Amino acid sequence: MISAFVVTGFLGSGKTSLIINSVKEHLKDKKVAIVVNEFGEVGVDGKILKNVYSEVLELSEGCICCKLSAEFESSVRRLIQDYNPEVLIVETSGVAEPFPIVFSLKTLGLFVDGVICVIDSKNFPKYKEDDTAKYQLATSNVVVLNKTDLVSKEELEKVKEEVKKIKEKYKVVNMFSPEEKESFYKIYEATYGKVPAEVFKGVGKPVELKEHLHFHSHDSRKEEVVTFDRELTEEELVNFLKNLPKEVIRAKGIVKLKDYPFPVFVHYVFGDYDYGMPAENYEGESFLVLIR
Numbered sequence: 001m002i003s004a005f006v007v008t009g010f011l012g013s014g015k016t017s018l019i020i021n022s023v024k025e026h027l028k029d030k031k032v033a034i035v036v037n038e039f040g041e042v043g044v045d046g047k048i049l050k051n052v053y054s055e056v057l058e059l060s061e062g063c064i065c066c067k068l069s070a071e072f073e074s075s076v077r078r079l080i081q082d083y084n085p086e087v088l089i090v091e092t093s094g095v096a097e098p099f100p101i102v103f104s105l106k107t108l109g110l111f112v113d114g115v116i117c118v119i120d121s122k123n124f125p126k127y128k129e130d131d132t133a134k135y136q137l138a139t140s141n142v143v144v145l146n147k148t149d150l151v152s153k154e155e156l157e158k159v160k161e162e163v164k165k166i167k168e169k170y171k172v173v174n175m176f177s178p179e180e181k182e183s184f185y186k187i188y189e190a191t192y193g194k195v196p197a198e199v200f201k202g203v204g205k206p207v208e209l210k211e212h213l214h215f216h217s218h219d220s221r222k223e224e225v226v227t228f229d230r231e232l233t234e235e236e237l238v239n240f241l242k243n244l245p246k247e248v249i250r251a252k253g254i255v256k257l258k259d260y261p262f263p264v265f266v267h268y269v270f271g272d273y274d275y276g277m278p279a280e281n282y283e284g285e286s287f288l289v290l291i292r
């Protein structure tokens with residue numbers, strides 16, 4: 001029996017970090033396959049994950065949207081046939097709703113052991129009104145308050161209260177029974193997505209929104225890919241990131257930097273940035289995907 005997990009959460013909240021850090025620790029003896037759904041055509045998360053795992057399937061945004069679930073289902077079916085994983089993890093794009101994925105996995109006969117929503121505790125106040133973010137939270141049964149290193153105890157408590165309010169407002173029911181399970185979720189605090197092993201032992205079951213929120217707000221987000229035709233100095237990269245327009249909330253990509261032996265992954269989330277993790281096997285041109 002394959003156990004499946006869906007990892008959701010807003011742009012840059014720490015989904016890929018959770019998969020790399022937690023799964024490496026808690027599922028190291030299992031055969032794990034990962035499906036990454038990226039916003040737009042240019043994938044970065046898949047490349048990061050491929051640095052760690054061999055079985056990573058990258059799908060572009062359209063594939064997991066309700067309309068194209070058949071494509072998602074046939075890709076996952078093939079992955080299962082070819083690789084025969086014990087655990088399947090699907091990372092949704094930061095602007096996708098998890099429910100269609102949970103539904104597709106159920107169609108494939110997979111038991112969903114957890115819908116995990118990663119919250120960026122620092123930036124939650126900036127995106128908590130976003131409809132997709134609410135939907136992601138409402139549909140999950142494991143909530144991970146991530147980036148706790150970047151907030152004070154008081155700020156974290158505030159985020160927790162807001163999360164509980166949203167969960168209370170959009171109650172969930174168990175998909176296999178009509179019975180309402182109002183408090184059917186668990187909250188964890190984490191840095192870099194490091195959650196306890198019990199999350200992967202299945203503290204949750206598939207959930208469904210009692211009241212569906214109808215929207216596809218990912219359509220309203222815009223993606224732009226910027227390429228660089230030469231190596232950048234660190235200063236040039238930092239200047240570029242610091243001068244990104246305010247509307248850009250997430251940027252990520254792979255950039256060749258002067259004096260670095262390998263191209264590096266670059267992350268930018270609501271004004272914070274980091275770079276330096278080597279993309280050892282990347283031979284393409286330097287690029288950054290900007291999402292606004």
Ligand SMILES: Nc1nc2c(ncn2[C@@H]2O[C@H](COP(=O)(O)OP(=O)(O)OP(=O)(O)O)[C@@H](O)[C@H]2O)c(=O)[nH]1
Pocket residue numbers: 009010011012013014015016017018045093094146147148149150190191192193250252267268269273274
């Ligand atoms: N300080 C701090 N940074 C974190 C933490 N978790 C993740 N990050 C950083 O946040 C950035 C985004 O992390 P990812 O794991 O790529 O986030 P994601 O949710 O997969 O991003 P998208 O797929 O673009 O939505 C990276 O620079 C991470 O290093 C954390 O707990 N603390």
